[in-house]
Amino acid sequence: MEHELKEFIKKCDHAIQQEDFDTLKNYYTEDAILVVKPDMIARGKEEIKEAFIKIAKYFNNTLVPTQGEMIILEAGDTALVISQTLIHADKTDSEYSNDRRATYVFKKNSQGEWLCAIDNSYGTDLINR
Numbered sequence: 001m002e003h004e005l006k007e008f009i010k011k012c013d014h015a016i017q018q019e020d021f022d023t024l025k026n027y028y029t030e031d032a033i034l035v036v037k038p039d040m041i042a043r044g045k046e047e048i049k050e051a052f053i054k055i056a057k058y059f060n061n062t063l064v065p066t067q068g069e070m071i072i073l074e075a076g077d078t079a080l081v082i083s084q085t086l087i088h089a090d091k092t093d094s095e096y097s098n099d100r101r102a103t104y105v106f107k108k109n110s111q112g113e114w115l116c117a118i119d120n121s122y123g124t125d126l127i128n129r
Helices: 004-017 021-025 044-058 123-128
Strands: 028-037 040-043 064-075 078-088 099-108 114-120
Touching (some): 004 078, 099 123
Antiparallel strands (some): 028 040
């Protein structure tokens, strides 16, 4: 049986592709962080929404993220997701890899729904920067 977080992440990827950033921001905790790029972090839902608008523009509004291999480690109301994240876009001159080893942290809210608390598509590559 596939873990429910895999489907949740697909919804997030779809919202990014559709540039539905109002829906996307609701998939995050109030105090979530998004690693926009090494040395740049967006904090909270509104900053994350604004960051995704800028990211979409950077990728010429053609960004299509997908997930490959994925490992989910769950402990109570917290889950660590290690995922092969693939970035597809018409932009070919990005200084960052389009094949990433992302790390995400999810928390369950009081209604039992998963929300993203830490969104780091660069994974451990942050150490190398």
